[in-house]
Amino acid sequence: MLETSPWYVRTRLKTRQLLLVVALAEEGNIHRAAAALNMTQPAASKLLRELEDMLGALLFERMPRGMKPTLYGDALIRHARAVLGSLDQAQAELTALKAGRLGHVAVGAITSPGVSVLPAAVAAVKRTHANMRISVEIDASNVLLEHLAQDRLDIVLGRLSAEHDKLALRYEPLTGEPVCAVVRPGHPLLETNANAPGAPLTSLALADVARATWVVPPLASVLRHRFELMFQRASLAPPSNVVETPALLFITRVLEQSDMIAVLTEDVARYYAVHGMVAILPLPMDCQMDDFGIITRADKLLSPAAGVMIEALRAVSAEIYGPRGAA
Numbered sequence: 001m002l003e004t005s006p007w008y009v010r011t012r013l014k015t016r017q018l019l020l021v022v023a024l025a026e027e028g029n030i031h032r033a034a035a036a037l038n039m040t041q042p043a044a045s046k047l048l049r050e051l052e053d054m055l056g057a058l059l060f061e062r063m064p065r066g067m068k069p070t071l072y073g074d075a076l077i078r079h080a081r082a083v084l085g086s087l088d089q090a091q092a093e094l095t096a097l098k099a100g101r102l103g104h105v106a107v108g109a110i111t112s113p114g115v116s117v118l119p120a121a122v123a124a125v126k127r128t129h130a131n132m133r134i135s136v137e138i139d140a141s142n143v144l145l146e147h148l149a150q151d152r153l154d155i156v157l158g159r160l161s162a163e164h165d166k167l168a169l170r171y172e173p174l175t176g177e178p179v180c181a182v183v184r185p186g187h188p189l190l191e192t193n194a195n196a197p198g199a200p201l202t203s204l205a206l207a208d209v210a211r212a213t214w215v216v217p218p219l220a221s222v223l224r225h226r227f228e229l230m231f232q233r234a235s236l237a238p239p240s241n242v243v244e245t246p247a248l249l250f251i252t253r254v255l256e257q258s259d260m261i262a263v264l265t266e267d268v269a270r271y272y273a274v275h276g277m278v279a280i281l282p283l284p285m286d287c288q289m290d291d292f293g294i295i296t297r298a299d300k301l302l303s304p305a306a307g308v309m310i311e312a313l314r315a316v317s318a319e320i321y322g323p324r325g326a327a
Contacts, residue, residue: 009054015087017051018080020044021059025077028066082299085151093303105305106135108144109157111248112177112267113292116320118157121312132305140246141292145169148297154306156295157313161222170296172314175321177289179223180269181209182262182278184255190279204283206234214239215251215262226287227263233286252277265289 016037023033034044052059059073069077093103109118114136122134137144141158148156148169160171183189189204210231216239217224228238243260245251251262255278263285264272272278294313296302302310 012054013051014047015084017047018083020047021051021073021077021080022084024048024060024067025069025073028068030067086301089301089303103303103305104133104135105155105303105309106137106153107155107157107309108137108139108147108153110141110144110159110292111138112265113157113174113317114138115271116267117174117313117316120316120319121309124312124316125309129305129308132308134309145295148295151300154296154303155309155313157292158295159290159292160295161290168298170298171293172295173291173293174313174317176291178266179227179285179287179289180264180266181281181283181285182255182264182269182272183259183281185276185279187259187279187281189261189281204281206231206236206283209261209281209283210236210239211241212239213241213243213258213260215243215245215254215260217246217263218244221246223263223265223287223289226289230285230287263287 016039019037020033023036024030027033027036030044030048031041034041037044039047048059055072055076057072058070059076060067060069107118107122118136122136125132125134137147137153141156141161144153144156144158145160147153157174160169189209216227224244231238243254248264248268251264252272254260255262261281262278264278269278269280273280294310296306296310
């Protein structure tokens, strides 16, 4: 039987046993796993048997054509990968520190903080840590969180939803995401009020734009749902004349060539407006997105490089949104 004290496992467990468990999970065969670790099949079998005896549990079922993890095996495989990954990270950090570098950090962001917070944070880090290597990925929260779970990212600037395992993640909220309606510069709605032709435009209502052609997010997205709910709360049918896309390059180009109206988060809208690519309509949009924030894995120690990046992200966010996104 397995001793209850963790010291029993810590003092007897061998790194090669963890390597073997992972190799067996990947290869499904003791011969191929042994070859991958450059050991003989009898030596691998003995190593596995010693591990199972120590833990008092069968880790792999011996099948006619290979080996299949048991419930105990699945649990150990998961932890073995985490331990080996942490050892790899430690080696990479030590190598980088010996070379006078802080190492590498991989950051993923959804679009809004990707254009507002992240560029300024990266620039600030590179001013003080020129040798630190930084990788950046911009995508949807679900994709980024999957890459975080796969150790392809160290930090995510995104949002959590009900399907995410919050217990396995650290989440530090930064701010919410207001939404804007944008059009091309020179759009007729920017020049005259539809309810009073010839009068200067001060503010629009949803009824003024319900029949317009809208560029909207895809049906399955949270923003699309809240966009349509906004019209329903105003006792209006959601626009039916729509173009569905999340692609920002397409959105800016199609606005340039039409009188369509697009839905964008405020940070993105202001970025494009500053560069003269769109204009923000004076239209209240009551469909704000949930908070986004800094997300990291709770089961993984932050590297020095990740720590430096997180401090920069906090500082830039406080400058833009106020402390913790306060108004």
